[in-house]
Amino acid sequence: MTADHRLPPIAPGRRPLIGHALPLLRDRLAFLQQLRSHGPIVRIALGPKSVTVVNSPELIHQMLTVQSGHFTKGLLFEKLKLFGKDALPVADGPRHLTRRRLMQPAFHRERVIGYVRTMRDTAASAIGAWSEGNELDLKTEMQLMAQNIVMSAAFSATPEPHTAREILTSVDTLFKAALRRALLPLPLADRLPTRYNRRLARASSTLHQAVTGIITDHRTRPDDYDDIVSMLLDARDETGTPLPDDEILSEVTGLLAAGSETAAVVMAWLFHEVGRHPDLEARLHAEVDTVLAGQELTADHLPRLTYTRALVQETLRLYSPGWLVTRQATGTVRLGDFTLSTGTDVVWSPYTLHRDPGLYRDPLRFDPDRWLPDRPQPPKNSFIPFGAGKRQCIGDAFAWTEMTIITALIASRWRLRPAPRILPVPVGAITVHPSVLRMKTEARQADTAREAA
Numbered sequence: 001m002t003a004d005h006r007l008p009p010i011a012p013g014r015r016p017l018i019g020h021a022l023p024l025l026r027d028r029l030a031f032l033q034q035l036r037s038h039g040p041i042v043r044i045a046l047g048p049k050s051v052t053v054v055n056s057p058e059l060i061h062q063m064l065t066v067q068s069g070h071f072t073k074g075l076l077f078e079k080l081k082l083f084g085k086d087a088l089p090v091a092d093g094p095r096h097l098t099r100r101r102l103m104q105p106a107f108h109r110e111r112v113i114g115y116v117r118t119m120r121d122t123a124a125s126a127i128g129a130w131s132e133g134n135e136l137d138l139k140t141e142m143q144l145m146a147q148n149i150v151m152s153a154a155f156s157a158t159p160e161p162h163t164a165r166e167i168l169t170s171v172d173t174l175f176k177a178a179l180r181r182a183l184l185p186l187p188l189a190d191r192l193p194t195r196y197n198r199r200l201a202r203a204s205s206t207l208h209q210a211v212t213g214i215i216t217d218h219r220t221r222p223d224d225y226d227d228i229v230s231m232l233l234d235a236r237d238e239t240g241t242p243l244p245d246d247e248i249l250s251e252v253t254g255l256l257a258a259g260s261e262t263a264a265v266v267m268a269w270l271f272h273e274v275g276r277h278p279d280l281e282a283r284l285h286a287e288v289d290t291v292l293a294g295q296e297l298t299a300d301h302l303p304r305l306t307y308t309r310a311l312v313q314e315t316l317r318l319y320s321p322g323w324l325v326t327r328q329a330t331g332t333v334r335l336g337d338f339t340l341s342t343g344t345d346v347v348w349s350p351y352t353l354h355r356d357p358g359l360y361r362d363p364l365r366f367d368p369d370r371w372l373p374d375r376p377q378p379p380k381n382s383f384i385p386f387g388a389g390k391r392q393c394i395g396d397a398f399a400w401t402e403m404t405i406i407t408a409l410i411a412s413r414w415r416l417r418p419a420p421r422i423l424p425v426p427v428g429a430i431t432v433h434p435s436v437l438r439m440k441t442e443a444r445q446a447d448t449a450r451e452a453a
């Protein structure tokens with residue numbers, strides 16, 4: 001094969017028949033991380049299948065921007081169609097472009113400012129239900145909070161607590177199934193009427209029922225709403241035809257799934273780090289106390305919460321929710337010194353990229369100060385928690401805003417203390433979530449009174 005047609009090299013450690021399946025099954029995050037030392041692009045073998053892993057920030061950027069026309073979203077997103085086959089995150093080609101143009105205005109920075117009050121009230125109501133000395137399952141707490149924020153800000157919906165839990169469980173079940181099917185495709189087993197598949201069908205039906213209820217309510221009382229669901233209902237194509245019902249359902253379900261779990265795990269990791277670094281906690285408290293000065297949080301406070309944002313940014317770096325993002329080549333593509341043939345399955349990982357010692361000094365240290373403007377900044381294209389190019393997260397401004405609000409609101413009222421003897425470890429599921437995260441609430445007023453005594 002000439003230099004012009006070089007396949008990426010195969011990573012060391014391939015075993016006959018099973019390829020690299022063992023280290024991947026043993027510890028997927030560690031396996032993907034060490035692959036970075038084997039070059040800008042490497043191939044791994046999963047049984048008979050070969051998957052190409054793009055490591056270099058320049059080549060990832062190229063693939064997501066100038067070369068994006070040569071790729072579809074690939075294996076994982078194909079399986080995520082369990083949520084709805086036409087939703088923005090899984091759509092490809094012209095359909096994606098039209099839908100993205102339609103939905104983009106609802107996620108513009110200026111529009112997101114209009115969601116601040118709802119985001120604040122939704123977060124405040126969850127936080128207000130905590131009491132002194134509660135031991136929280138912080139991951140679940142954050143999942144419910146983030147889910148309620150998407151539902152209230154984007155769909156004007158406030159589900160009862162038991163419905164919110166049912167929705168969360170259903171989303172979780174579908175996510176687990178999508179990841180399992182992507183990593184271990186068993187096409188026949190997926191179609192059999194097994195107990196597991198019936199559970200999946202129930203989860204899907206619960207989720208779709210909840211979303212259908214929201215859409216029906218918007219149709220019945222259109223004047224009461226001005227949100228993302230109304231925008232989808234009002235949309236017309238060039239012939240004046242509205243979007244079909246099943247597409248609206250897919251789109252709303254897709255937003256719920258894409259927007260809840262991601263922000264939730266970032267919040268969980270942030271409070272895990274703040275809880276074990278009293279110096280960072282003190283700076284966070286000092287900032288929110290000064291900026292909020294006892295007032296209710298509004299959009300005007302957000303630009304002044306600079307340390308809070310640095311904490312969010314550092315969490316997005318060290319604990320990027322995305323550890324496995326897929327693509328598939330639609331034709332022969334040249335990437336760097338290599339050629340990928342039609343149908344090549346590709347993956348890239350924001351999580352491992354952000355932990356690369358060649359890009360970040362002391363990468364495993366949680367250090368929000370690394371984002372101060374007077375510090376050397378990481379090389380171009382090496383901080384991409386939201387992806388890049390035409391498939392970049394549409395909800396990035398939404399997510400930044402809600403995460404800043406949640407962090408500031410919690411910090412203004414509570415200290416979250418780590419439960420003793422349990423150290424959470426990152427688990428590569430649909431996002432990178434903490435294995436377990438139990439934290440105890442300590443009201444800050446009590447703290448201030450102790451200091452004054």
Ligand code: HEM
Pocket residue numbers: 073088089090100150154254255258259260262263266320321322325326385386387388390391392393394395396398399
């Ligand atoms: C910390 C929070 C979040 C992170 C880290 C995140 C990350 C990402 C990433 C990496 C992608 C691109 C995947 C790819 O290139 O294949 C993406 C796409 C997407 N995200 Fe997010 N996301 C977050 C929050 C949200 C929120 C709050 C929403 C909506 C309310 C949302 C909606 C979407 C949608 C609809 C897409 C698909 C966009 C398209 O393909 O055009 N995300 N997200």
